[in-house]
Amino acid sequence: MTDERKWVKARIRWLTKEEGGRQHQILPGTRYGPLIFFKDYVYPRGETWSSDIYTEKIDENNESVIRLSFLVEWAPFELMTVGREFGLYEGAQLVAEGVILEEDV
Numbered sequence: 001m002t003d004e005r006k007w008v009k010a011r012i013r014w015l016t017k018e019e020g021g022r023q024h025q026i027l028p029g030t031r032y033g034p035l036i037f038f039k040d041y042v043y044p045r046g047e048t049w050s051s052d053i054y055t056e057k058i059d060e061n062n063e064s065v066i067r068l069s070f071l072v073e074w075a076p077f078e079l080m081t082v083g084r085e086f087g088l089y090e091g092a093q094l095v096a097e098g099v100i101l102e103e104d105v
Contacts, residue, residue: 005052005069006077009105012088012098014062021095028057028064033071034088034095038079049075051088066098067105 015021026032036051037043050071055064070077082103088096 005073005075006080006103007067007069007105008080008100009065009102010068010086010098010100011063011065012096014058014064014096015094016062020093022090025058026055028055030055034090036068036070037087037089039085039087041079053088065101068098068100 014025017023032053032055033050034053035048037048052069052071054067058064068080070080080100080103082100085097085099087094088098
């Protein structure tokens with residue numbers, strides 16, 4: 001089975017532990033699947049989507065350029081447009097904020 005999902009490039013800033021972010025950073029080179037919420041989208045009651053993230057490194061400013069998709073093929077990929085801002089969550093905890101830089105990577 002091939003992966004038909006849309007992938008984008010995004011820049012994110014990981015919140016520090018002091019800002020309420022993760023206790024420990026994710027390891028560069030791993031995949032990660034937090035919930036994703038786009039800042040300008042009104043979600044229907046109960047709707048949530050898991051993301052699929054691949055990051056190669058986290059710089060000294062706690063920032064990463066990542067490959068980003070939804071975890072499933074039937075997600076609202078039309079939301080993944082250049083300039084759209086989003087938050088990444090573990091449950092109710094915001095762990096990173098980002099913006100989409102480039103589509104179809």
